[in-house]
Amino acid sequence: MWAASCLASCCAACACEACRSVAGGISRRSARIAYCGLFALSLIVSWILREVAAPLLEKIPWINHFHQTPDREWFQTDAVLRVSFGNFLFFTILAIIMIGVKNQNDVRDSLHHGGWMTKITVWCIVVVLMFFLPNGLIAFYETISKFGAGLFLLVQVVLLLDFVHEWNDRWVSKDERFWYAALFVASLICYALTFSFAGLLFHWFTPSGHDCSLNTFFIVMTLILVFTFAIVALHPKVNGSLLPASIISLYCTYLCYSALSSEPRDYECNSLHHSKAVSTGTLVLGLMTTVLSVVYSAVRAGSSTALLSPPSSPRAGSDKPLLSFDKLEQQEEQKKEKARPVTYSYSFFHLIFSLASMYSAMLLTGWTSSVGESGKLVDVGWSSVWVRAVTGWVTAALYIWSLVAPILFPDREFNL
Secondary structure, three states, X not given: OHHHHHHHHHHHHHXXXXXXXXXXXXXXXXXXHHHHHHHHHHHHHHHHHHHHOHHHHOOOOOOOOOOOOOOHHHHHHXXXXXXXXXXXXXXXXXHHHOOOOXXXXXXXXXXXXXXXXXXXXXXXXXXXXXXXXXXXXXXXXXXXXXXXXXXXXXXXXXXXXXXXXXXXXXXHHOOOHHHHHHHHHHHHHHHHHHHHHHXXXXXXXXXXXXXXXXXXXXXXXXXXXXXXXXXXXXXXXXXXXXXXXXXXXXXXXXXHHHHHHOOOOOOOOOHHHHOOOOOHXXXXXXXXXXXXXXXXXXXXXXXXXXXXXXXXXXXXXXXXXXXXXXXXXXXXXXXXOOOOEOOOOHHHHHHHXXXXXXXXXXXXXXXXXXXXXXXXXXXXXXXXXXXHHHHHHXXXXXXXXXXXXXXXXXXXXXXX
């Protein structure tokens, strides 16, 4: 028991010491990056505890009160969930505190951008306290995390749709032959990558001599969606374009690959696992990709004027970079008596990190506490397979809806 408490305290102390030197230098223009760094730190702590904390958690009486000691993987999952729960509570509290912040004269604006040593200390304390909670509460958090993680995936899809439509509109608005040619070339490249990727999926996940009808279904369904995107986007009545259709096609193909690669090691149709392609380096690369995806989604969602931006935020700000450091610094220097509106929703920004905490926990635990052999890997198991597959279908449905909704409801304005 004392060993586990010491381990948790040491992790918290190391986290605080690592951030102490940079906390004082964080200004308004780098606050969002600092929150991303804190989130990334929580993932590192989760990963470390997942690998080393199981023997210590087995000795804590309020965690190990079973008649028969569970497998080691159960304690690995429990460590990840407890760190994730602490991270979730930290960002959720900040999201609640920041509700209604509309201008920079609000005292909570200073709390959002400053007080970093206090916030880091609070974060460490909250994470440590999670290891004193009973198993029942952690089990309940695991249940709701599945829904929170699904909601985060939905936000990712909405952000992607918003991004591709914005990209297409910007190039079309230039109304020049060069940019039309660029649209065509970019679309052609995306489609070439999509069909090449689909060919590799057939090679990797439908090996000869095995009944791989489920994998074949996933791949063929993805290809059907790819052709459907192009047909709907090019329909005369639809205000569509090939660039968004090609990008969404490539993304759905990637989701299909992600689903199939999440199949268990012993599944005969997953030749990647049989060929030892899933190595430690591959897992680390996958985790890094996940971190970048989560951080990007959190920053873009918190900054986007299309998703719950403050009422006082000007729409024109959507044409500016997400991290317009020069503009933020200029606003800080010119700030006088007049209240300046905040450039993004602080509350929604922290809410996205709360959902991302749940999503990351699901990735590290395979979306279930009964991980078994899959518990040694990241995002592996049948739960992960179906989550990825359904995410691809939801992406397809939302994209098609974004094209046909203006036709079905011409009197309404649709913004992602």
